[in-house]
Amino acid sequence: MESTILKLEQMPTEQKYKEKVVIKNPIEQIESPVLKIEDLSVSYGGDKYAIQNVSAGIAKNKITAIMGPSGCGKSTLLRAINRMHELYPNTHNKGGVYLGDENIYELNPIQLRRKIGMVFQRPNPFPTMSIYDNVIAGFNLNGIKLKRSEKDEIVEKSLREVALWDEVKDALHNRGTFLSGGQQQRLCIARALAYTPDIILLDEPTSALDPIATSKIEDLLVKLKKDFTIVLVTHNMSQAARISDYSMFMYLGELVEYGKTRQMFTTPKDKRTEEYLTGKFG
Amino acid sequence: MNISTEISDRKMKQRLLKDKIFTNVMIFLAFLSGVPLFLILYQLAVKGYRQFNISFFFEEAPDTMEAMIAVANNEVIPGGIANGIVGTLIIVGMASLIAIPIGIICGTYLAENAEGKFAGLVRFIVDMLQGVPSIVLGVIGYIWIVKPVTNGFSALAGSVALSIMMLPSIVRSTEETLKMIPGTLKEAALSLGVPYHKVILKVILPTGISGILTGVILGISRIAGETAPLMLTALGSTVINTNITEPSSAVPLLVWEFYNDPNLVNMIWSASLFLLLLILGLNLSAKAIARKWKVQY
Ligand SMILES: Nc1ncnc2c1ncn2[C@@H]1O[C@H](COP(=O)(O)OP(=O)(O)O)[C@@H](O)[C@H]1O
Ligand SMILES: [Mg+2]
Numbered sequence A: 001m002e003s004t005i006l007k008l009e010q011m012p013t014e015q016k017y018k019e020k021v022v023i024k025n026p027i028e029q030i031e032s033p034v035l036k037i038e039d040l041s042v043s044y045g046g047d048k049y050a051i052q053n054v055s056a057g058i059a060k061n062k063i064t065a066i067m068g069p070s071g072c073g074k075s076t077l078l079r080a081i082n083r084m085h086e087l088y089p090n091t092h093n094k095g096g097v098y099l100g101d102e103n104i105y106e107l108n109p110i111q112l113r114r115k116i117g118m119v120f121q122r123p124n125p126f127p128t129m130s131i132y133d134n135v136i137a138g139f140n141l142n143g144i145k146l147k148r149s150e151k152d153e154i155v156e157k158s159l160r161e162v163a164l165w166d167e168v169k170d171a172l173h174n175r176g177t178f179l180s181g182g183q184q185q186r187l188c189i190a191r192a193l194a195y196t197p198d199i200i201l202l203d204e205p206t207s208a209l210d211p212i213a214t215s216k217i218e219d220l221l222v223k224l225k226k227d228f229t230i231v232l233v234t235h236n237m238s239q240a241a242r243i244s245d246y247s248m249f250m251y252l253g254e255l256v257e258y259g260k261t262r263q264m265f266t267t268p269k270d271k272r273t274e275e276y277l278t279g280k281f282g
Numbered sequence B: 001m002n003i004s005t006e007i008s009d010r011k012m013k014q015r016l017l018k019d020k021i022f023t024n025v026m027i028f029l030a031f032l033s034g035v036p037l038f039l040i041l042y043q044l045a046v047k048g049y050r051q052f053n054i055s056f057f058f059e060e061a062p063d064t065m066e067a068m069i070a071v072a073n074n075e076v077i078p079g080g081i082a083n084g085i086v087g088t089l090i091i092v093g094m095a096s097l098i099a100i101p102i103g104i105i106c107g108t109y110l111a112e113n114a115e116g117k118f119a120g121l122v123r124f125i126v127d128m129l130q131g132v133p134s135i136v137l138g139v140i141g142y143i144w145i146v147k148p149v150t151n152g153f154s155a156l157a158g159s160v161a162l163s164i165m166m167l168p169s170i171v172r173s174t175e176e177t178l179k180m181i182p183g184t185l186k187e188a189a190l191s192l193g194v195p196y197h198k199v200i201l202k203v204i205l206p207t208g209i210s211g212i213l214t215g216v217i218l219g220i221s222r223i224a225g226e227t228a229p230l231m232l233t234a235l236g237s238t239v240i241n242t243n244i245t246e247p248s249s250a251v252p253l254l255v256w257e258f259y260n261d262p263n264l265v266n267m268i269w270s271a272s273l274f275l276l277l278l279i280l281g282l283n284l285s286a287k288a289i290a291r292k293w294k295v296q297y
Helices: A001-012 A011-017 A075-080 A109-115 A132-133 A135-140 A148-161 A180-192 A209-225 A237-243 A261-267 A271-277 B003-051 B053-059 B064-072 B082-112 B117-131 B136-147 B155-180 B184-190 B197-205 B209-224 B250-260 B266-294
Strands: A033-045 A051-060 A063-067 A092-099 A116-119 A198-201 A227-232 A246-251 A255-260
Touching: A033 B136, A051 A092, A051 A246, A063 A075, A063 A135, A063 A237, A075 A092, A075 A132, A075 A198, A075 A227, A075 B053, A075 B184, A092 A237, A092 B184, A109 A116, A116 A180, A116 B184, A132 A135, A132 A180, A132 B053, A135 A271, A135 B197, A148 A180, A148 A209, A180 A209, A180 B184, A209 A227, A209 A237, A209 B117, A227 A237, A237 A261, A246 A271, A246 B117, A255 A261, A255 A271, B064 B117, B082 B117, B082 B155, B082 B209, B082 B250, B117 B155, B155 B209, B184 B197, B197 B209, B250 B266
Parallel strands: A051 A255, A063 A227, A063 A246, A116 A198, A198 A227
Antiparallel strands: A033 A051, A033 A092, A246 A255
16 A cells, blocks of 8 residues: 555656646535535544545535546545445544535434445345345334335335336345346345435446446436435446546545546546546556 | 377276276265264164154153063063153253353354454353363353252253353354355445344344354254263253253153163163154254255345
8 A cells, every 4th residue: 555655656647747736625616515525534544544635525416426446445435425434443534524514423323324325336135135125124124114005115116216126026025136136236226215315325336247237227327316316436437427427536545536527538637537547547 | 099198098097997996985985984873773773663652752751660560571661751851852942042142142243253352262262162071061050050049950950051062053153154144234234224233133143044043953952962961960850840940851861860770771772762863853954944044145
């Protein structure tokens, strides 16, 4: 990790671009953001930071993509938004993340995660539960009692939203783990949606899927942004280009560039972004 | 075609032959290791089948006079091992009630805190426990329960001794099973805002149910045939006793008693057969559960 930082400092590009393009007030780039990340640094222990001084506003009802080479801190940033990084015992962070006016680090993580849902790299439906129970797992596991009709309604609505309803409506009480990978991932998205969060975080949700399943999920995300704010980690540039409205480029724990996706792909401001986008590294 | 290929052909044949011999020897040895079990079963069945009747399961053990008369008249010894069966059910049942929750909690702790110092200590203790001779556990039951609690030999004391004995198998199987469960499952639940304890109780443990149950059943089968610890705790009883603070019989204790009474010696075979079938049954059901209840993830 240290050696890579050194490498960065020695990078000739760094010398060429002496006046590093600093994103001017990246929060204000986005008008009335739902989520504000302010000068956030996250460490998994000790004084090494996996991400450093990240500031960004997240636009409502848009897809924001987080790109960057492996290990640059994409997942760390994403997980810091619903505090899933706290699963690791020695994490600590500086700075803050604001949902509306509330600092999420002052909220109860349990309440927070109702508002900010998450979908993971590998589809992870609960293996002991049926498709139906997977969708309403958020309610069942939290002991939230619903009427049968309410449950039915939530299940159907959520499965329709992820375009899975027609495929599974006759097998709702079968185990979710018998579905194909792509179907499982859509089930996991449905599970997150059912809980009606404001924001959905997805960490490379298609990297374990085949191209057809991937394109289904991409279509789905574009449709879902009408109702949800979506933050998507991807190391697939073309995916970011296809579906995101805003893009972040991260490198070695730093938010190098952030802006409208179209603009970033056509006229990147930072040399490192350009090199990444043209496939020189990553 | 030429000499070199011919030679390699011959070598090839030799190798194949060696392979065949080796495989057959292995099959034979594997078969051989199963022979004792079948011999034992055969022996017990031949000598004990006459005793295997309805009263065997529903009547208390005969006294020595009744048995002597029956033997003298070349009749089947009357009575059965009902006091032992009831005692075993109660003692093993209570031991399970004590050991299962403690063992599962302990195993879960070890799986969840794999690296911790305290976990290392617990793991070490559990391993040590596995090696403690069963008679020593009987002494523990005697010191902990017989003297201070029940003021005399009791089923409860036997249960406590046996619960310690079955603990390691439950702890380790729980730990091993839970460690295999992908972390992504826990993440899925936590990301839905589910509190940690519910994640464990409602997601992780149910996912590991087959492995945990297998460990529990193997633990039960391990203690069901134990005699030594019961000699110092439950002691034995000639009648069916359901009061856990009183001495109680158990099937393995009965085998020992039959052995010590020349008139009852013929009951050894049937009682042993019963015990062996019970334990075989438990082991088979453990296998069936491991297969059938396996959660696919
Ligand atoms: N649980 C962890 N403990 C310690 N370091 C970690 C942990 N998770 C990630 N890291 C480190 O943090 C950095 C960023 O990782 P991550 O956010 O997973 O990157 P990305 O998702 O972009 O591949 C990496 O250097 C990685 O080694
Ligand atoms: Mg990642």
